[in-house]
Amino acid sequence: MEAAGAASPPTEPPPTHPAVAPLAFLLGKWRGEGEGSFPTISSFRYGEELLFSHHPSKPVISYTQKTWKAASGEPMHAESGYWRPRPDGSVDVVIAQSTGLAEVQKGSYDAEKKTVTLQSELVGNASKVKQITRTFQVADGELSYVVQMATITTSLQPHLRALLKRI
Ligand code: HEM
Numbered sequence: 773m774e775a776a777g778a779a780s781p782p783t784e785p786p787p788t789h790p791a792v793a794p795l796a797f798l799l800g801k802w803r804g805e806g807e808g809s810f811p812t813i814s815s816f817r818y819g820e821e822l823l824f825s826h827h828p829s830k831p832v833i834s835y836t837q838k839t840w841k842a843a844s845g846e847p848m849h850a851e852s853g854y855w856r857p858r859p860d861g862s863v864d865v866v867i868a869q870s871t872g873l874a875e876v877q878k879g880s881y882d883a884e885k886k887t888v889t890l891q892s893e894l895v896g897n898a899s900k901v902k903q904i905t906r907t908f909q910v911a912d913g914e915l916s917y918v919v920q921m922a923t924i925t926t927s928l929q930p931h932l933r934a935l936l937k938r939i
Contacts, residue, residue, distance in 0.1 A: 792831060800823075807934070808932050914936065
């Protein structure tokens with residue numbers, strides 16, 4: 773046991789589990805703005821915060837997201853889940869949305885290009901949504917993503933685009 777007062781605040785980020793290391797470019801807290809659109813709705817602007825966190829002993833990244841109306845700050849959509857990168861460059865993601873919709877996503881990452889591409893294997897408890905794809909990229913210290921969806925009436929196309937900075 774450490775003597776009282778011996779622990780000092782960490783000066784460096786904790787080491788990552790080896791399985792998580794290739795996705796280390798995502799880790800941390802991000803904040804920014806996005807735009808939502810779809811042929812069946814009016815487009816809208818939103819603020820967003822993302823947190824990708826981890827523990828060195830676990831081969832998984834915890835993910836939480838919250839959004840708010842850009843004009844008023846009123847809460848909008850939120851979601852959370854778990855990302856499990858595999859050594860072969862694939863990644864398994866589960867996401868639970870505040871609307872009640874659940875996603876099982878499978879995809880791949882490129883640690884050098886700092887990109888992740890996900891495609892839904894399962895969309896559960898959704899009245900309209902048939903398919904969801906998500907692409908993420910970190911470049912010049914900024915995280916950008918595009919979320920596309922297909923619904924019962926509309927083919928796969930963008931619903932969300934956002935750009936976030938690390939905070
Ligand atoms: C509309 C799904 C994320 C805000 C919709 C619609 C669907 C949907 C199915 C109705 C489209 C139609 O009627 O044809 C999803 C899915 C998401 C997602 C699957 C995540 C993967 C978000 C986020 C926000 C948001 C993050 C806010 C920041 C809205 C708004 C509308 C809408 C404002 C239009 C008004 C409404 O119908 O409530 N979304 N959405 N959505 N979504 Fe999303």
